[in-house]
Amino acid sequence: MTQPVRHDAMRARNLGLVLGEVSRGGPLTRAALAERTGLTKSTVSKLVGDLVEAGFLAETGPTRVGERGRPGVSVALSGARxxxxxxxxxxxxxxxxxxxxxxxxxxxxxxxxxxxxxxxxxxxxxxxxxxxxxxxxxxxxxxxxxxxxxxxxxxxxxxxxxxxxxxxxxxxxxxxxxxxxxxxxxxxxxxxxxxGELWFGAGAPDFLYVSGEIGIGAGLVVGSELFRGARGLSGELGHVLVSATGPDCRCGARGCLETYAGQEALLAAGGQPDLPALVAALEADDRTALAAADAAAEALGLALTSAVNLLDLDRIVLGGVFGPLFPWLAPPAEAVLTARLASLRGSVPVLSSSTLGASxxxxxxxxxxxxxxxxxxxxxxxx
Amino acid sequence: MTQPVRHDAMRARNLGLVLGEVSRGGPLTRAALAERTGLTKSTVSKLVGDLVEAGFLAETGPTRVGERGRPGVSVALSGARxxxxxxxxxxxxxxxxxxxxxxxxxxxxxxxxxxxxxxxxxxxxxxxxxxxxxxxxxxxxxxxxxxxxxxxxxxxxxxxxxxxxxxxxxxxxxxxxxxxxxxxxxxxxxxxxxxGELWFGAGAPDFLYVSGEIGIGAGLVVGSELFRGARGLSGELGHVLVSATGPDCRCGARGCLETYAGQEALLAAGGQPDLPALVAALEADDRTALAAADAAAEALGLALTSAVNLLDLDRIVLGGVFGPLFPWLAPPAEAVLTARLASLRGSVPVLSSSTLGASxxxxxxxxxxxxxxxxxxxxxxxx
CATH class of the missing domain: 3.30.420.40 (ATPase, nucleotide binding domain)
Known part of the structure; x- marks a missing residue:
């Protein structure tokens, strides 16, 4: 059965179709949009007109389409409205x-x-x-x-x-x-x-984004979609077990990843007041700072092995404060991942640093x- | 744009529509199928005829539909072919x-x-x-x-x-x-x-199924669908970390859940040759067997807290050898889950035993x- 589509719903769908094509395909002429959407040129012209008037699209001046023919006026997403x-x-x-x-x-x-x-x-x-x-x-x-x-x-x-x-x-x-x-x-x-990483950063279809702040969280992207679990409470990497006999965590448990690799634990172990000072100490090969980064990285590697075993990860993006600390955290964390995962899985996930920083x-x-x-x-x- | 649907594809889709309604709704008359699918009665009669002839459906004799009217002949899934x-x-x-x-x-x-x-x-x-x-x-x-x-x-x-x-x-x-x-x-x-648990067992839409055998695996169901991760390698609960300094695991790592709660570890710690002997020893309150079950359950609880934090689980079904051992494993595992999760999440997942046993x-x-x-x-x- 094909349900009759009401005019409003049809128009709404077609507006989305046109805007979606422009957002994915860059500046496009009305003719190209008609070809890509399968809509008639007159329908496309009407829809584009409405979207231009509403400030969603803007004309970008003549664009030559192909080798021959008249140049067409393209439309692109507008940042004006x-x-x-x-x-x-x-x-x-x-x-x-x-x-x-x-x-x-x-x-x-x-x-x-x-x-x-x-x-x-x-x-x-x-x-x-x-x-x-x-x-x-x-x-x-x-x-x-x-x-x-x-x-x-x-x-x-x-x-x-x-x-x-x-x-x-x-x-x-x-x-x-x-x-x-x-x-x-x-x-x-x-x-x-x-x-943010999916849309504005590295943009791979499958990865775990790790947010290192005072707390440590994670967001899983599978097939370019966010995995949220049954209720939306997934990704609490900061409370994944590193050691059952480890330090008390604010969550009520002990030995959670956060107690080893959270920003407070890192700064305390590194003997530094804040992140820039810790980075400076690491750059100066300060022994205490290096040992603190090593310990945090090992804990991160251990928690990530559990995450990889459960979630099947090929790619892990480290963000937040783990971004600036990446050069010191990545090698020891990768060593743990390799030691614990290479044999079972035949591969080790790739660690990379978020390009978006704190944003x-x-x-x-x-x-x-x-x-x-x-x-x-x-x-x-x-x- | 509505794509023209070719006759074969339309027929295939309608056959699936009819069979799906019968499989979900139990025995149904042709009239009820027409109502549920929106197809005409003559189309339904033709499709049902084909499915009966192929042995997918069978007539189940007169069924009275509602209070009045003639009894209709219902069709149900046939196990004959x-x-x-x-x-x-x-x-x-x-x-x-x-x-x-x-x-x-x-x-x-x-x-x-x-x-x-x-x-x-x-x-x-x-x-x-x-x-x-x-x-x-x-x-x-x-x-x-x-x-x-x-x-x-x-x-x-x-x-x-x-x-x-x-x-x-x-x-x-x-x-x-x-x-x-x-x-x-x-x-x-x-x-x-x-x-198996989703279709033939407890059937909740969201749960983690834990398979306890020589190895320990897990399958995650979210929204009545199996979560498979990026490559299909998710759910390796047996290699989730319990202790970084724990026993060597066959996977190449150490301190994995399997080294504490796999069937071999359980039997060795319990001093029993096989599962029936271990269950008998537990039923007889044998101290060694009870201590072995406690230790395995605690490790299981620790690994499951990591899984709950990452995957957002409300319900965990223990299967395989964990089924017969459930009365001894569940209370200590639940104690660990409560101690480590109640404060952060405001709730603790429910543990239950698979009703399907080894099948x-x-x-x-x-x-x-x-x-x-x-x-x-x-x-x-x-x-």
């Missing part, structure tokens, strides 16, 4: 990024701020202030922000941050504590970091709304 | 099950046989003998076996058993070593056990072909 906001509240910083529809970063700010022991209401007030600055800047640039996603450093299910042990938070509806003129969704920062989560957060607009532009068109 | 074969080669046994299309077990045999240190060709020769007996019995019962799936105790990718450390095998195309008159596919036994993998293996027939009956109809 639609935008989205990515927010992050982590243990020792807040961050915001605004992306426009073309994927360009239009605003980016990171505020170092120790949030440990502070009530959610207090911290989210500061996020609100940062978000308002971001929205004002977007507005001043003529942008309409279609939505925001807030990244948080703990497992999220059903719009609730179940717990953030390093902040001392539990069952926080963090998005509802923000009072912004755009809808706000809540998501785990490692999951968003993985999406992976906010880029993924902003990218989520961009991807929603591209998939369903009709939902975001003025009526 | 189509069947499938599930095979398993494990470390210390071989097994075969034949299921008919109605899901009834028509043949089931398990042969204890120590396969350690034997060449794949030698062991597969014994599987071949067992499969030939199963196929002969099926043929004698008038059944047509549409295909076979072979379960093996190690990670499988691209039709190759990558390694089976407990057998000493590596890169074995095990299905190709069988010479049977039906197509044979290869799959990991824990994955098939999970499918989970062969039932899942046979079920795979049954599900393929139900999804695409046209592929299996005589031409």
């Amino acid at each position: 639609m935008a989205s906001l990515g927010l992050e509240v982590n243990v020792d910083y807040l961050a915001a990024d605004v992306l426009d529809l073309s994927g360009a970063v239009r605003f980016s700010r990171r505020v170092d701020r120790d949030n440990r022991g502070r009530a959610p209401e207090v911290v989210l007030r500061a996020v609100q202030d940062l978000a308002e600055v971001a929205l004002a800047e977007a507005r001043a640039a003529g942008l309409t922000v279609a939505g925001a996603v807030l990244a948080v450093s703990g497992p999220v299910a059903g719009g609730v941050l179940a717990s953030a042990p390093n902040l001392g938070w539990r069952d926080v509806r963090a998005a509802e504590l923000l009072d912004l003129p755009v809808p706000v969704a809540l998501e785990n920062e490692a999951n968003l970091g993985a999406l 992976a989560a906010t880029l993924g957060a902003a990218g989520r709304t961009i991807h929603r607009i591209l998939a369903d532009p009709a939902d975001f068109l003025p009526h | 189509m069947a499938s074969l599930g095979l398993e080669v494990n470390v210390d046994y071989l097994a075969a099950d034949v299921l008919d299309l109605s899901g009834a077990v028509r043949f089931s045999r398990r042969v204890d046989r120590d396969n350690r240190g034997r060449a794949p060709e030698v062991v597969l020769r014994a599987v071949q003998d067992l499969a030939e007996v199963a196929l002969a019995e099926a043929r004698a019962a008038g059944l047509t076996v549409a295909g076979a799936v072979l379960a093996v105790s190690g990670p499988v990718a691209g039709g190759v058993l990558a390694s089976a450390p407990n057998l000493g095998w590596r890169d074995v195309r095990a299905a190709e070593l069988l010479d049977l008159p039906v197509p044979v596919a290869l799959e990991n036994e824990a994955n098939l056990g999970a499918l 989970a993998a062969t039932l899942g293996a046979a079920g795979r072909t049954i599900h393929r027939i139900l999804a695409d009956p046209a592929d299996f109809l005589p031409h």
Whole structure:
């Protein structure tokens, strides 16, 4: 049975079809769009007209198509109108990024701020202030922000941050504590970091993104899709077992990866006050710092072997503070992976460093709304 | 754009639609099938006629539909013609099950046989003998076996058993070593056990099935689908870390779960020659046996906490030898899960015992072909 498709639904689908082709295929003429979508040229012209008028597409001037024939006018994603906001509240910083529809970063700010022991209401007030600055800047640039996603450093299910042990938070509806003129969704920062890496970074279809901050999380991408588990609480790499008799962890267990390779453990073992100091000490071949990095890397390697055995990983991207520490962490971690996995699996996953630095989560957060607009532009068109 | 659907493809799709409704909804009249599929009654009658003639469906006699009206003749899945074969080669046994299309077990045999240190060709020769007996019995019962799936105790990718450390095998195309008159596919036994549990056991939409044998594997079901990872090598729970300084494992690593809770480790620690003797000793409150079960359960709990943190599990089904040992393993394993997970996640996954016993993998293996027939009956109809 073919269900009759109502005109509105058909138009909505075709708008998505056209916008999707342009977003994947770069600037395209109306003729090329008609060919790729199978729609008639007149339908494409009408749809493109609506998308140009709404500021989703812009004409890019004459483009010669093929060797012969008249040059056609191409359309490309326009960054002039639609935008989205990515927010992050982590243990020792807040961050915001605004992306426009073309994927360009239009605003980016990171505020170092120790949030440990502070009530959610207090911290989210500061996020609100940062978000308002971001929205004002977007507005001043003529942008309409279609939505925001807030990244948080703990497992999220059903719009609730179940717990953030390093902040001392539990069952926080963090998005509802923000009072912004755009809808706000809540998501785990490692999951968003993985999406950021997928869309704006290395972009392989299958990988584990590891977010090293005060806490350690992970986001799994399989077949270019985020794996979220049954309830959305997957990827808690920081609490994977390294040693049952190890140090107490804030989560209530002991010997979790975080107690060896979290930023606090690393700095304490390395005898350094902060990450830049640790990196400087490592560059200066400071023995204490090198031993601290080795120990953290070995623990990371051990936890990752469990992850590889369970999840079947070929590629692991290290992000957050593990990015700048990558040259010191990767060789010992790879040695552990090789020793424990090579024989069983016949191969060892490739470790690489995230190219997005500290922005992976906010880029993924902003990218989520961009991807929603591209998939369903009709939902975001003025009526 | 609606693509024109060719008549053959349309008929194939409609045959699958009708068979799917009957398999999910039990005996149904042609009128009820027309209502559920949206097809006309005459189309349904023709399709049902073809499926009855092919032996996929059978009439089940008059069924009164609702309160009034004439009783209609219902059709149900028929077990009279189509069947499938599930095979398993494990470390210390071989097994075969034949299921008919109605899901009834028509043949089931398990042969204890120590396969350690034997060449794949030698062991597969014994599987071949067992499969030939199963196929002969099926043929004698008038059944047509549409295909076979072979379960093996190690990670499988691209039709190759990558390694089976407990057998000493590596890169074995095990299905190709069988010479049977039906197509044979290869799959990991824990994955098939999970499918067996999904289709014929507890049947929850989200769970981890743990297969405890000489080796320990796991199959993850999310949203009633098997999660296979990027290459199909996921679920190697037996090689998840329990202690980095633990006993050497056959996989080349050390302190893997298998070295604590695999059947060999359990029997050695319990001072018993085989599983029935261990169960008898546990029932008699033998102190050595109880301590062995406790130690295995604690290791199982530790490995499962890593799995829960990574995969987001609410429900864990223990199968294989963990089934008969469940009363002794579950309480200490649950204590570890509670101690390590309750605070972070706000809940602890439920442990239960598989109801399928040693047959989970062969039932899942046979079920795979049954599900393929139900999804695409046209592929299996005589031409």
